[in-house]
Amino acid sequence: MTVFGELDTETLRDRVARQLTRSRARSTALTDAVDDEDLIRQHSKLMSPLVWDYAHIGNQEELWLVRDVGGREPVREDIDNMYDAFQNARADRPALPLLSPTETRSYVREVRDKVMDVLASTKLEGRKLVENAFAFGMIVQHEQQHNETMLATHQLRKGDPVLHAPLPPAPPGPVVDKGILVPAGPFTMGTSVEPWALDNERPAHQVHVDAFVIDKYPVTNGMYLEFVDAGGYDQQQWWSEEGWAYRQKASLVAPRFWVRDGDRWLRDCFGVVEPLVLDEPVVHVCYHEAEAFAAWAGKRLPTEVEWEKAARFDPATGRSRRYPWGDEDPGPEHANLGQAHLRPARIGAYPLGESPLGVAQLIGDVWEWTSGDFHPYPGFVAFPYREYSEVFFGPDYRMLRGGSFGADAAACRGTFRNWDYAIRRQIFSGFRLARDAGPEERLLDEQR
Incomplete structure (x- = not known):
């Protein structure tokens, strides 16, 4: 395991610089892929114009690294309110006097130049915000999270x-x-030692989990197609009251981006309409759809605690790993991450990424819905600001774990927690199934 606190300052600075550069290369690629008209267009009311996301990335970098960590003069203090996500709903952002694509590129470039100067001159110790380069890691993760959001916008564009x-x-x-x-x-859930872990992942704490059974792989397109063909969207008994109401209101008949073609289903994948790959994990389903499928299949969604234990617990040692495969950072042999591929991998593609218990593809491919709402761990402390996690705690949000093909390794780990509304389908979300252990399985567990 790479422990940042054991790195000398220059090695840590080099690591940060490489992560910042890698994140910016992805932001640039996502915005350079389309013309200026596409950048300023709102492709869905669920999403911001791509140019807003890009300038927001730069603005957050300026606020935290240039002004706070670096103590430098503002670059564009006049735009702070315009790029504050809490002050401006996504649906309203196109009406704002946004920076043009040219101005945005110039702004983020100027901010990044100053950030590199700050990185070179800042002592990465003594203050909680800079200890182990936390503020820089937070900004890397923020940019990568918005890159995944921009990737979702690309899926929505025509x-x-x-x-x-x-x-x-x-x-x-x-x-x-x-x-x-x-x-x-x-088992030990969460972390108190991961240097760039965010506040909702902390602190590490012991949780008891009853024996349960979890599927080795996420639910696939082929499995989900059986639910669709069996009339699952028309049978209220599989749906919660809230889920059925939403299914009717939104006229749901299949996962988002599935396209009906006569007697078969196709899928629109970033503008390419193609036959379903039956052994790929299903993607673009909301929590309600996942919950209904689980009921139809005679199972349930795992709890967030169950998901993390299946992903991290090593029964041979009793400890919790950073990732299912161990403590080393993800490589291309472990998981489908970072937009290296524009789709989930077929199940069985990453045997080297399995957990000690043999559960596969827990990291990457699709975010996995789990049951339960977003809550703080015992001993939670908001840091460095309440708006990252604390304001979202409560029953309005459902938890997703594991990361997708659009999530980056810097913003995805065994303890990482993602959350969204139960109705969200434009995100790269899927799920896997679980169930309570039966009497014979509990007996077998006790005899181990």
């Missing part, structure tokens, strides 16, 4: 495809999906 990437790796051999028994007992 027109010829502009993004291209190779296919994910194929499974190296036959694939058998199965339920995996996760033993009863305590």
Whole structure:
């Protein structure tokens, strides 16, 4: 495991600089892929214009790294309110006097130049915000999170495809999906040692989990198609009251971006309409759809605690790993991350990414809905500002874990927590199933 606190200052600075550069290269690619007219257009009321996201990335970088950490004079103090996400709803942002694409590129470039100067001169110790370069890591994660948001905007845009990437790796051999028994007992959830972990991931704490069974792989297009073909969207008994009301209001009949073509379903993948790949994890389903499918299949969604135990718990040592495969940072052999591929990988594609218990593809591919709402861990302390997590706590948000093909490794780990409204479908969300352990399985667990 790479522990930032054990790195000398120059090595840490180099690591930060590489992460900042990598994140900016992705932001640039996502915005350079389209013309200026596309950048300023709102492709969906659910999303900001791409040019707003890009300037917002620069503005947050200026606020935290140039002004706060660096103590420098503001670059564009006059635009702070315009790029404050809490002051301006997404639907209203196109009406703002936004910076033009040319002005935006100039602004983010000027901010980044100053940030590199701040990085070179700042002692990365003594103050909580800069200890282990936390503020820089927070900004890297913020940019990568917005990159995933911009990628979702690209999925929503109309027109010829502009993004291209190779296919994910194929499974190296036959694939058998199965339920995996996760033993009863305590495990350590969250973290107190991950240097760039955000406040809602902290602190580490012991949680007892009863024995349960979780599917080895996420639910696939083929499995979900069976639910669609069986009339699952028309049968109220599978849906919660809230979910059924939304299904009717939104006229849901299939996952978002599935396209009906006679007697078959196709999928619109970043402007390419293609046949469903049946053994890919289903993507673009909301919490209500996931919950209804689980009921139809005679199972349920895992709780957030169950998901994390399945992903991190090592029964041989009793400790919780950083990632399912171990403590090393993700590599391309472990998971489908960082927009390297523009789709989930087929199940079985990443055997080296399995958890000690044998649960696969927990990181990358699709964010996985879990049951329960967004709440703080015992001992939670908001840092460095309440608006990152605390204002979202409560029953309005459902939890997603694991990361998607659009999430970056810098903003995705075994403890990382994502949340959204239960109705959200434009995000790269899927799910896997779980169930309570049966009597024979509990007995087997006790005999271990």
